[in-house]
Amino acid sequence: MGLLRECIEIWRFLFGTPKSAKAIVFYAEYEGSYPSFEGVIRELVENRRQPITYITSDPTDSILTLNDPLIHTFCLKALLPSFMVLMNSKVVVLTLVGLNLHDIKRSVKDVRYVYLFHSIHSCNAVYEFGAFEHYDSVLCVGRHHVDELKKQEELYGFKKKALVEAGYYRIERIHEAYRKYAQAHSDSPKQKPTVLFAPSWEDNFVLENYAEQIVRALRDADYEVVVRLHPESRRRFPEWIEAFAKKFVDDPGFRLEQLVTTDDSLFRADVLITDWSGIAPEYAYGTERPVLFLDGVPKKINNDRFEELEIDPVEFSLRQEIGVVLPVDALDDAATYVGEILTRREEFRERILESRAKNIFHFNESSAIGASHILELIGEETE
Numbered sequence: 001m002g003l004l005r006e007c008i009e010i011w012r013f014l015f016g017t018p019k020s021a022k023a024i025v026f027y028a029e030y031e032g033s034y035p036s037f038e039g040v041i042r043e044l045v046e047n048r049r050q051p052i053t054y055i056t057s058d059p060t061d062s063i064l065t066l067n068d069p070l071i072h073t074f075c076l077k078a079l080l081p082s083f084m085v086l087m088n089s090k091v092v093v094l095t096l097v098g099l100n101l102h103d104i105k106r107s108v109k110d111v112r113y114v115y116l117f118h119s120i121h122s123c124n125a126v127y128e129f130g131a132f133e134h135y136d137s138v139l140c141v142g143r144h145h146v147d148e149l150k151k152q153e154e155l156y157g158f159k160k161k162a163l164v165e166a167g168y169y170r171i172e173r174i175h176e177a178y179r180k181y182a183q184a185h186s187d188s189p190k191q192k193p194t195v196l197f198a199p200s201w202e203d204n205f206v207l208e209n210y211a212e213q214i215v216r217a218l219r220d221a222d223y224e225v226v227v228r229l230h231p232e233s234r235r236r237f238p239e240w241i242e243a244f245a246k247k248f249v250d251d252p253g254f255r256l257e258q259l260v261t262t263d264d265s266l267f268r269a270d271v272l273i274t275d276w277s278g279i280a281p282e283y284a285y286g287t288e289r290p291v292l293f294l295d296g297v298p299k300k301i302n303n304d305r306f307e308e309l310e311i312d313p314v315e316f317s318l319r320q321e322i323g324v325v326l327p328v329d330a331l332d333d334a335a336t337y338v339g340e341i342l343t344r345r346e347e348f349r350e351r352i353l354e355s356r357a358k359n360i361f362h363f364n365e366s367s368a369i370g371a372s373h374i375l376e377l378i379g380e381e382t383e
Contacts, residue, residue, distance in 0.1 A: 001059045006079040013053065013074055021051035021072045023090045023378045027104075028054070031061040032231060036095050036118040039169030039367030040374070045070045048371060050380065053089070055080075080104070087111060090378040097127045100134035112136045112377045116370065117145070119278035120168055120359065122313030124148040125299075125306040133158045137377070139166035139370050142359040144314040151309045164373050167366030171356075174263055174286030175364075181267040192253075194224040195338055196269035199294070200277040201230035204237045206297055212247060213331045214273065219253055221335030226265045228257040230277075271338050273326070276300045276315060284322040285356040290341050290348040291323035292334070314359060321355035323348070 013022070024044065026037050033056075044050040051070040054063055057077040064073050076083055080103075084092075087107040093114045100106050106113060115135045117123075123132060123145050132138055132149060138161055140146050146163045153160055195218050199206035211227060218225045234241065241258065248254040257265055266272075272283045273292045276299055280291045306313065319325055326337050341348065362369060 001075060001077060003078060006076055009074045009076055010079065010083055013072075017053065017072050018051060021053050021070070022088075023380075024050065024374060025053045025055060025087070025089045025092045027084075027092060027094050027096065028056040028058070028061065028063075029096060030058040031056070031063070033095050033118070034061070034063055035170055035173070036116055037093065039173065040093070040116065040370040041071070043367040043371035044374065047368075048375065050371075050375065091374055093374065097131040099132075101128070101130065106134055114139065114374060114377070117141050117168065118170070120171070120281050121278050121300070121315045122148060122306070122311075124152070124309050124311065125301050125303055125313040126315075127302055129303045129305055130156075130158070131303075132161070135161055137162040137164060137373060139164050139366075139373070140361065141166070141168040142314070142361055144311070144359065148309060148311055151311060155308065162373070164369065165361040166369045166373070167361040167363060169366045169370075171282055171285045171360065172364050172366060174266065174282055175288075177263060178267050178287045181264075190224075190268075192222060192224050193270040193338070193342060194226060194268050195271050195273060196226045196228060196265055196283075197273045198228040198230075198265075198277060198279050198283075199275045200300065201232035201236065202298070202300070204233060204240060206275050206294065207233065207237075207244070208240060210294065210297075210328060210331060211244065214334050215248065215254060217332050217334040218338065219248075219251060221339075222253070223335060223338065224253050224255075226255045226257055226269065228265050228279075234258050271341055273334070273338075280315075281318060281322065281359075284352050285360065288349045288352050289345070290352070291319075292337055292341060293319045293323055293325050294328055295325040296328040318355065318359070322352050 028034060044052055053072045055074045055076055057080060059075050064075055066073060085105045085107055088109045089111055091112045091114060093116055095116050095118045096104060099113060113135045114137045115132055116139045120141045138149060140163050149163055152158050197214055215225050245256050266283050271290060271292055274280050275294045275297045284291050324337060324341055326334060
């Protein structure tokens with residue numbers, strides 16, 4: 001996308017967009033950000049009839065072709081930092097961490113910045129130090145986010161933010177979609193259980209070191225296996241992926257999912273195997289089925305000061321609440337672990353429901369809560 005085109009986009013925003021639509025701006029780094037925004041946007045647009053602006057830095061983002069008079073879409077990348085620092089909207093909503101720490105800075109105008117989580121994981125360990133310092137409001141997923149952010153404010157003198165007990169739309173969406181999927185397939189039970197292996201992408205460590213061993217152990221036990229790649233894995237490690245796929249090209253019980261366009265593999269899977277990926281609580285809380293966690297793989301720690309808060313990251317305790325741990329030196333026994341989990345499905349379902357109630361605010365109400373807070377910030381919320 002050329003600079004001339006981006007200049008035209010900025011002109012269109014400044015002079016071709018209604019003032020009411022410019023009051024609330026959503027910014028997405030790439031197309032995959034939209035699922036995090038979807039619930040709040042639908043609540044604002046469909047239920048509150050509030051126009052919005054949606055800016056994406058992904059020229060292939062499908063939202064750019066959306067034909068909705070209440071959603072005004074723009075694509076900016078090279079000129080985005082300059083545009084953002086001069087923006088004169090009332091509220092900007094992002095899933096971007098590190099506001100003001102990197103390329104994207106706060107506007108010099110009086111703009112309120114709202115952070116919307118794209119994971120339930122700790123906001124202290126997974127993200128860099130000070131990642132949320134420059135936000136005005138944070139739509140917290142659960143009590144752990146509130147406790148961590150408050151402790152950061154007390155310990156480091158960070159500015160006080162509005163910590164909204166909002167919840168997490170993505171899990172709500174998965175839960176509703178899975179309920180419909182299960183109803184639609186209730187008369188056609190599967191012949192074999194399906195195991196979904198979906199690790200993190202960082203450095204391709206887990207895939208390179210353990211994927212083949214896990215797949216072979218499960219296929220030897222005649223489980224159907226789906227390996228779901230993170231979009232970053234596909235972009236960063238194409239040669240490894242091509243070589244890996246060739247090893248199982250003739251196996252009808254194996255499928256490599258490179259393009260994550262739907263959640264069907266989550267719905268089909270009877271068990272998920274992963275490392276420290278945020279897909280674990282989304283799968284468990286959304287489908288109410290258990291997770292087999294790899295133990296002995298690198299944790300996702302991007303803040304080496306996280307222990308100063310003396311609060312254990314929620315992803316550490318979750319492992320015992322929603323699943324079972326599989327040591328990496330016992331991967332040849334992966335099928336045995338899966339079999340044991342499957343015999344205890346109802347026990348795990350009850351534990352998962354308890355964990356979800358403890359760790360997620362206001363299940364199925366997050367979109368309305370988030371939209372109401374945003375409207376309050378622009379002075380449009382009414383009783």
